Amino acid sequence: MSWWSPEIGVKVYGQAAVALVAVIIVICTIVRIFTFLTLGVCKSKKQMNGKTVIVTGANSGIGKETVMDLARRGARVIMACRNLETASKVRAQIIEETKNKNVVLMKLDLSSLTSIRNFAQEVNRAESRLDVLIHNAGVANTFSKNTTSDGLEVTMATNQFGPFLLTHLLIDLLKRSAPSRIVVVASELYRFASINLDNPNPVNTLPAYLYYVSKYANILFALELAKKLQGTGVTANCLHPGMIDSGIWRNVPFPLNLPLKVIVKGFFKSPAQGAQTTIHCAVSDELDGVSGKYFLDCKEHGLSQGVQDPAVAKKYWEICERLVKLEPTDPRI
Numbered sequence: 001m002s003w004w005s006p007e008i009g010v011k012v013y014g015q016a017a018v019a020l021v022a023v024i025i026v027i028c029t030i031v032r033i034f035t036f037l038t039l040g041v042c043k044s045k046k047q048m049n050g051k052t053v054i055v056t057g058a059n060s061g062i063g064k065e066t067v068m069d070l071a072r073r074g075a076r077v078i079m080a081c082r083n084l085e086t087a088s089k090v091r092a093q094i095i096e097e098t099k100n101k102n103v104v105l106m107k108l109d110l111s112s113l114t115s116i117r118n119f120a121q122e123v124n125r126a127e128s129r130l131d132v133l134i135h136n137a138g139v140a141n142t143f144s145k146n147t148t149s150d151g152l153e154v155t156m157a158t159n160q161f162g163p164f165l166l167t168h169l170l171i172d173l174l175k176r177s178a179p180s181r182i183v184v185v186a187s188e189l190y191r192f193a194s195i196n197l198d199n200p201n202p203v204n205t206l207p208a209y210l211y212y213v214s215k216y217a218n219i220l221f222a223l224e225l226a227k228k229l230q231g232t233g234v235t236a237n238c239l240h241p242g243m244i245d246s247g248i249w250r251n252v253p254f255p256l257n258l259p260l261k262v263i264v265k266g267f268f269k270s271p272a273q274g275a276q277t278t279i280h281c282a283v284s285d286e287l288d289g290v291s292g293k294y295f296l297d298c299k300e301h302g303l304s305q306g307v308q309d310p311a312v313a314k315k316y317w318e319i320c321e322r323l324v325k326l327e328p329t330d331p332r333i
């Protein structure tokens with residue numbers, strides 16, 4: 001006589017399911033406690049009255065929380081967003097919560113060189129100063145290959161080429177406002193990538209991988225930028241915000257998005273926690289004059305050798321200049 005029966009099967013599978021859920025809950029709790037204990041928090045009490053800050057991609061996630069904090073510190077904050085409809089609701093909420101009416105919204109689509117030029121022209125026309133430029137906006141596509149109207153691969157255009165052009169077009173204003181800062185939100189995921197100098201506009205590469213490449217490019221860019229800006233009073237630093245429960249994961253398709261949702265909700269930090277290192281890089285007095293560094297949890301962090309290669313950074317810079325079609329009359333860095 002067999003010891004197995006449908007009733008025993010239901011019981012065994014039921015117990016296994018309960019055990020699995022229990023293990024997941026325990027792991028999530030341990031990770032959450034670890035995250036809480038190691039969390040970098042910007043301790044600076046610096047007020048930013050009289051300072052102007054641009055935050056790109058400010059209508060959601062880390063960008064929104066960055067604006068919220070800077071508005072509380074009294075800064076004039078320019079929210080540079082592509083979707084003015086959702087961004088205006090977020091702006092209203094930020095003004096309501098911080099009581100700072102000096103939060104303005106401007107249109108910026110980083111995947112369009114024309115939009116970047118229009119945005120920069122308006123900033124240069126209307127703003128008397130720019131103390132901090134925060135390159136926060138980013139997109140992570142998974143499978144859908146896409147090129148912009150300028151013929152650039154869309155993930156690279158949004159995350160790297162757009163910020164590269166924007167920095168050039170605003171550099172004179174940053175220099176006039178010195179000491180000023182440029183903050184680049186990169187990612188530890190850069191460690192899974194490298195730059196192929198022979199294929200800098202990789203339109204036929206898997207977009208999911210290009211997210212990593214774009215973050216590698218962000219770090220190369222920030223380090224080279226810091227070098228080129230030595231002596232100008234403008235600093236440039238980059239950072240990893242941590243793994244954050246934000247909109248960046250929205251393009252992961254079904255069914256991959258289901259386990260990802262469990263991981264994101266169970267293990268990742270909140271956007272407000274994710275904004276801490278950006279805020280630290282933007283405001284902390286202890287970073288006065290500090291440039292060309294990479295931060296994680298509000299602390300300086302090491303980088304791999306490859307991403308610090310000055311020869312690659314120099315060549316990549318020249319490639320980016322060509323890809324964004326810098327004009328002879330544009331400022332050079």
Ligand SMILES: NC(=O)c1ccc[n+]([C@@H]2O[C@H](COP(=O)([O-])OP(=O)(O)OC[C@H]3O[C@@H](n4cnc5c(N)ncnc54)[C@H](OP(=O)(O)O)[C@@H]3O)[C@@H](O)[C@H]2O)c1
Pocket residue numbers: 056057058059060061062063080081082083108109110111112135136137138139158185186187188240241242243244245246247248249271
């Ligand atoms: N979440 C993480 O775990 C994590 C980890 C490492 C690094 N990061 C980096 O953190 C930064 C902020 O991302 P997040 O996590 O806060 O994600 P998010 O909530 O998706 O925010 C990204 C922002 O970028 C904007 N954006 C996307 N494409 C744009 C374009 N073409 N022009 C202008 N704005 C554009 C989005 O605007 P729409 O709302 O209009 O799409 C949104 O406001 C990104 O650079 C990301 O790579 C995130």
